[in-house]
Amino acid sequence: MPETPVPAAQTDVLIIGGGPCGLMLAIELARRGVRASLVDDKPGTAFNPQANATQARTMEHFRRLGFADEVRALGMPEDFPTDVAYFTRYAGHEAARFSLPSARQARQQVAQLGGSWSAAELPHRVSQKFVEPVLHRHASGTPGVALHNGWRLLSFVDDGTQVLSQLERVADGRRCTVRSAYLVGADGARSTVRQQLGWSYTGESGVQRDFMGGRMVALYLRAPTFYRVVPHAPAWMNVSFNAERRAFMAAVDGRGEFAFHTQLRPHEREQDLSVDGAKALFQAAVGAELPVELLSRGTWTAGHCLVAERFQQGRVFIGGDAAHLFTPTGGLGYNTAVDDAVNLGWKLAAVLRGQARAALLQTYELERRPLAVRNTGYARGFADSLGLFAPEPGLEDDSADGAARRQRAGAYLAEHGRREFNIPGITFGGRCDGSPAIVSDGSTPPPDAADRYTPSACPGGRAPHLWLGEGLSLYDRFGFDWTLLQLGAGDTRPWQVAAQRRSLPLTVLPLPGDEARSLYGADLALIRPDQVVAWRGPADADPGPVLRQLLDLPGLANAPSTAP
Ligand SMILES: Cc1cc2nc3c(=O)[nH]c(=O)nc-3n(C[C@H](O)[C@H](O)[C@H](O)COP(=O)(O)OP(=O)(O)OC[C@H]3O[C@@H](n4cnc5c(N)ncnc54)[C@H](O)[C@@H]3O)c2cc1C
Helix, strand or coil: CCCCCCCEEEEEEEEEEECHHHHHHHHHHHHCCCCCEEECCCCCCCCCCCCCCCCCCCCCCCHCCCHHHHHHHHCCCCCCCEEEECCCCCCEEEEECCCCCCHHHHHHHHCCCCHHHHCCCCCCCCCCHEEEEEEEEEHHHCEEEEEEEEEEEEEEEEECEEEEEEEEEECCCCCEEEEEEEEECCCCCCCCHHHHHHHCEEEECCCCCCCCCEEEEEEEEEEEEEHHHCCCCCCEEEECCCCCCEEEEEEEECCCCCEEEEEEEEEEHHHHHCCCHHHHHHHHHCCCCCCCEEEEEEEEEEEEEEECCEEEEECCCEHHHHCECCCCCCCCCCHHHHHHHHHHHHHHHHHHCCCCCHHHHHHHHHHHHHHHHHHHHHHHHHHHHHCCCCCCCCCCCCCCCHHHHHHHHHCCCCCCCHHHCCHHHHHHHHCCCCCCCCCCCCCCCCECCCCCCCCCCCCCCCCCCCCECEEEEHHHHHHCEEEEEEEECCCCCCCCHHHHHEEEEEEEEEEEHHHHHHHCCEEEEEEECCCCCCCEEEECHHHHHHHHHHHHHHCCCCCCCCCC
């Protein structure tokens, strides 16, 4: 990707950071006709694998935007099992395995699933390095959006009517100023935007655990003979569990490329680790001296459970890792970053297009911050469950005692694997109860549980999913912005008129049949652009007060205004 020329002097939304959060936000804005510029200090998208799991809810968003199939075709071959497997060493004993479908099976199985897994898409195990170019392509292919790689944000000033941002071209130090109505910092853990606002992360960091709590070494490597040397069935996630040193490793392409992560002991220093020393860490986890090519290496810290104290001030927002930092157990960081972008995208567009008062933007922090606290908490629990369960000495012994130890460890790890990787409740069950951008009907939301999602149209949660026919999801029929589900008899014209008056794009979707009516528990259900149930009620409900509450937010002060 060549470096782009100087960004335009004025835009509606300036996005800092071209990771999943920034790119997804650019797409959400562009699809709604909002002008946006995105700058990222790297020359292109991520080279390193980074995140390994795209959760089902993220895949549903990719489907809404029209590129879920494109993403599902990436990463490992479509028949490669996405199992999570636990070994003493990869070429040693297999202790436990949680079997998960290949990409092809996921596509076939999703339509047969119900209950917790009633969904338009199942998860896809794919490295972030493959997803980012898809997002980049879709963002850059949309009129109104300009992507500028090789540019960094230096500083900004929010003067109350606009944001003035100082940018610098990384290659030659050339500077420019961009005026925008809004600025979004999707600029990762070291966020310039968050730091300039003086916001700290709150929560826990530096937690020490036997594993997944300390300084980690990340190796992106190629080991072409791995699948010949290792006598076990292939898996997507490979965890090595022995008393010497533990590791986790995601298959990147299913052909010999891996993202390998292991923890340094307290006395070990990353700067002392040579290339051969790094390769030896991987070979020790395999338990064989197979050839290995190091593609890149880095270090990171496991043990964070952090959420920024604020997500918005005036015309400036933060999202993704800039706003929350996870220990990657459960694979939630990038997915939470995508959800932030989805939530903020439609709200910025609605305000900029004059459909809603600027007060709507305050609901971004009100809705997303509690979910960041929830999700980082779940990830922390998984890190404790895996990291505090220490291997017994003698686990690798070829003896009856060794076998008994492996059986005990395997029973625990199998149970842990199910807990960490079967998480429909986390991915589908996030809610916005209490948000002013939701009209409560007084019903009680289902309980929050990691492994259980209870479909419910109680306003504030994901719209319950339904298959309408072969391969046709209810979500495929939703409008791109607002959708009114007509689940019984009645006249929906007052809703269309009220929406037109506000220039609000509203798709009315008649859904005859008992199944949909009983799933939604009302004659009408109004679905927000992020597929969250905003309101439900009887056929003769007056749309006026409902839309006023959702878009005028009478309970919130209306700052800032929209004009740049
Ligand atoms: C080992 C590991 C495994 C992981 N596995 C998973 C997983 O399975 N699932 C999951 O959901 N998450 C996982 N994550 C987390 C995931 O990688 C991050 O949460 C995700 O990348 C966050 O996306 P983002 O867009 O917020 O930030 P980033 O991806 O960090 O993007 C921020 C961008 O902003 C740019 N930038 C920074 N400052 C500036 C500036 N001043 N000017 C211009 N540009 C700037 C950066 O170069 C970067 O490109 C994992 C993380 C690790 C370390």
